[in-house]
Amino acid sequence: MLEDIIAERRKKLETIRAAGIDPYPARVKRSSEIAHALAEFDRIANEMAPVSLAGRLRSMRDQGKIVFADIEDGTGKIQAVLKDDVLKENEFALWRANLDIGDFVSVTGPLFVTKRGEKSIEVRELQFGGKTLLPLPDKWDGLEDVELRLRERYVDLIMHPDVRAMFVKKGMFWAGIRDFLAQHGFVEVETSVLEPEAGGAEAEPFRTHHNALDADFYLRISLELQLKKLVVGGMGSVFEIGRVFRNEGIDRDHLQDFTFMECYWAYHDYKELMKLMQKMFRCAIERSMGTLRTTWQGYEIAWDEEWPEVDYVHAFKEANGGMNPLTASRDELFGTARELGLAPEQNLEKGRLIDLIYKKTVRPTLIQPCFLINTPVIISPLAKASREHPEIAERFQIVACGTELGNGFSELNDPVDQRARLEAQMALRKKGDKEAMSVDEDFLRALEYGMPPTAGFGMSERVFSVLVDKPMRETVFFPLMRRKK
DSSP: HHHHHHHHHHHHHHHHHHHTSSOOOOOOOOOHHHHHHTTTTTHHHHOOEEEEEEEEEEEEEOOSSHHHHHHOSSOEEEEEEEETTSHHHHHHHHHHHHOOOOOOEEEEEOOOEOOOOOOOEEEEEEEEEEEEOOOOSSOOOTOHHHHHHHHHHHHHHHOOOHHHHHHHHHHHHHHHHHHHHHHTOOOOOOSSSSSSSSSSSSSOOOOEEEEEEEEEEEEOSSSHHHHHHHHHHOSSSSSEEEEEEOOOOOOOBBBEEEEEEEEEEEOOOOOHHHHHHHHHHHHHHHHHSSSSSSEEETTTEETTTTEEEEHHHHHHHHHTTTOOOOOOOHHHHHHHHHHHTTOTTTTTHHHHHHHHHHHHHHHGGSSSEEEEEOOGGOOOOOOOOOOSSSTTTTTEEEETTEEEEEEEEEEEOOHHHHHHHHHHHHHHHTTTTTTTTOOOOOHHHHHHHHHOEEEEEETTTTTHEEEEEEOOGGGGSSOOOOOOO
């Protein structure tokens, strides 16, 4: 029983303390990482110099007068050998009786190779780093209870080196994005998570109350409006990588809080930005994955090949019996949405219906990386209208693996046009569309001071989840989950 194991470990804890040993010291001896010791093994072993290695006990094999134990520190694993004729007799007996798998220890001694050819360290001194009270699970590999793995992510990380390696890759991915933008003259900034109005994206926000100001605020759903204010203020080219929060459903591609990157490039348009973002994607993918060919749902995804341009209107018509999203009536679109089983709400207007149908019929078919262009203006409230065709936006989406991976456009910098579009969004919000945008008066005032021609782009950590072919919440350390009852 678990209770008996915990009780036994607590007894061992008291035994260790009674022996005058601190089971939870502030620091332990450690002269190098295990990976370094293994890489320099021959040199260190030949010098016969003692080294100090520290880590978690992952296994123990008691053979009476000798104990073999594997120690892991996150960089590597090495065998530690405890012998009764090397350690003092009372020390050997103490460690043999009171060490448990999962404990943290520091071991000091020379490196050597066992008769079986295994690289090892002969323990001449052992120091406790931290006594564990809960046992590591015996059967965690192959565990199908994903909820438990995510809820106890710390155990998942202990038991699965591949999961730890995935998060290292994720860090490299964001480092690749950050370094690429910095090298191209973008300045990294930080803006507030709390906003008086929810804007910059179409999503339902979280609301919170600020006690000191006695006012309600929203957790930001986007980084967009604050970054554009910085462009107005003369910051030029800026980017931010930070958390955003959207009070929407959970599925393979969506979470309520996630990391987002937005960048704004003054004096450029969306066509120039498309080329730059393709280079940025390839840089981050190769840096984190080590290749520009990844696998998703059995498909080989070729990030290194040319990304074609897919016309939104043409693809929509082709997938929906010739229906033109620019000219179709609201009733026609509503009927099509119902036929597709989308159960549209009665208050949805034309733009939202177009988007629903596109996501059902077009987007899932786009597997290889491409640029989706010529999006209707009606679903692009923050983008400039095309100079040649005002019914479509100067906008592109990076789409691959059946999902949107990035969204960019020539930013709307006409304050009069922007006000009209946001007021139209606010009207939809009042009719019950919870994802429609609000009117942000401070943002509109900023635009009235003048914003230069600017191209902007946003992407989330969904990109990384696609690269490793996992649901988004499995690529987050601690995804929000329903509380245990």
